[in-house]
Amino acid sequence: xxxxxxxxxxxxxxxxxxxxxxxxxxxxxxxxxxxxxxxxxxxxxxxxxxxxxxxxxxxxxxxxxxxxxxxxxxxxxx
Numbered sequence: 464x465x466x467x468x469x470x471x472x473x474x475x476x477x478x479x480x481x482x483x484x485x486x487x488x489x490x491x492x493x494x495x496x497x498x499x500x501x502x503x504x505x506x507x508x509x510x511x512x513x514x515x516x517x518x519x520x521x522x523x524x525x526x527x528x529x530x531x532x533x534x535x536x537x538x539x540x541x
Contacts, residue, residue, distance in 0.1 A: 487514035500536050503529035515539045 488511050490497040501518025503525045504510045513521060515536045525532055 485512040487517055488512055489517040490514055500534070500539060501525070502531075502533040502535075504531040506530055 485499040485502070487495075487497040487499045497514040499512035499518075500515045501513040501522065502510065503513075505528060518525075518534065518536055522534070
Protein backbone atom coordinates (compact mmCIF):
# COMPACT_ATOMS: atom_id res chain seq x y z
CA UNK A 464 0.00 0.00 0.00
CA UNK A 465 1.36 3.44 -0.94
CA UNK A 466 1.89 5.84 1.90
CA UNK A 467 0.56 9.39 1.41
CA UNK A 468 3.19 12.09 1.03
CA UNK A 469 4.33 13.85 4.17
CA UNK A 470 3.72 17.59 4.37
CA UNK A 471 7.24 18.60 5.40
CA UNK A 472 7.42 22.18 4.21
CA UNK A 473 4.13 23.75 3.29
CA UNK A 474 4.51 26.97 1.33
CA UNK A 475 0.75 27.29 0.93
CA UNK A 476 -1.05 26.27 4.10
CA UNK A 477 -4.52 27.47 3.21
CA UNK A 478 -8.04 26.42 4.04
CA UNK A 479 -9.36 27.67 0.71
CA UNK A 480 -7.85 26.42 -2.53
CA UNK A 481 -8.36 29.77 -4.24
CA UNK A 482 -5.74 31.31 -1.94
CA UNK A 483 -2.95 29.30 -3.59
CA UNK A 484 -0.73 31.64 -5.61
CA UNK A 485 1.38 29.35 -7.79
CA UNK A 486 0.37 28.03 -11.17
CA UNK A 487 0.81 24.63 -12.81
CA UNK A 488 4.11 24.34 -14.67
CA UNK A 489 2.62 21.91 -17.21
CA UNK A 490 -0.42 24.07 -17.99
CA UNK A 491 1.73 27.21 -18.26
CA UNK A 492 3.17 25.82 -21.51
CA UNK A 493 -0.27 26.21 -23.07
CA UNK A 494 -0.67 29.75 -21.79
CA UNK A 495 -3.21 28.72 -19.15
CA UNK A 496 -3.00 30.00 -15.57
CA UNK A 497 -4.21 26.99 -13.59
CA UNK A 498 -3.68 26.90 -9.83
CA UNK A 499 -1.15 24.39 -8.51
CA UNK A 500 -2.03 21.88 -5.79
CA UNK A 501 0.97 19.53 -5.94
CA UNK A 502 4.44 20.91 -5.17
CA UNK A 503 7.76 19.05 -5.26
CA UNK A 504 11.40 19.85 -4.66
CA UNK A 505 13.65 17.72 -6.85
CA UNK A 506 17.19 16.50 -6.09
CA UNK A 507 18.49 18.92 -8.75
CA UNK A 508 17.34 21.81 -6.56
CA UNK A 509 14.52 22.73 -8.91
CA UNK A 510 10.96 22.83 -7.70
CA UNK A 511 7.82 22.07 -9.69
CA UNK A 512 4.18 22.89 -9.18
CA UNK A 513 1.27 21.04 -10.79
CA UNK A 514 -2.49 21.39 -10.95
CA UNK A 515 -4.56 18.51 -9.55
CA UNK A 516 -4.80 16.89 -13.00
CA UNK A 517 -1.06 16.91 -13.74
CA UNK A 518 -0.20 16.26 -10.10
CA UNK A 519 -2.23 13.07 -10.22
CA UNK A 520 -0.62 12.11 -13.53
CA UNK A 521 2.94 12.57 -12.19
CA UNK A 522 2.39 11.67 -8.51
CA UNK A 523 3.80 8.13 -8.68
CA UNK A 524 7.09 9.35 -10.16
CA UNK A 525 7.26 12.36 -7.83
CA UNK A 526 6.92 10.02 -4.84
CA UNK A 527 9.97 8.13 -6.09
CA UNK A 528 12.28 11.09 -6.74
CA UNK A 529 11.14 14.21 -4.85
CA UNK A 530 12.98 15.37 -1.75
CA UNK A 531 9.86 17.22 -0.59
CA UNK A 532 6.36 16.51 -1.85
CA UNK A 533 3.32 18.54 -0.89
CA UNK A 534 -0.04 17.23 -2.05
CA UNK A 535 -2.96 19.65 -1.64
CA UNK A 536 -5.33 18.00 -4.10
CA UNK A 537 -7.83 17.60 -1.25
CA UNK A 538 -8.32 21.41 -1.39
CA UNK A 539 -9.71 21.36 -4.92
CA UNK A 540 -13.30 22.58 -4.82
CA UNK A 541 -15.67 20.12 -6.43
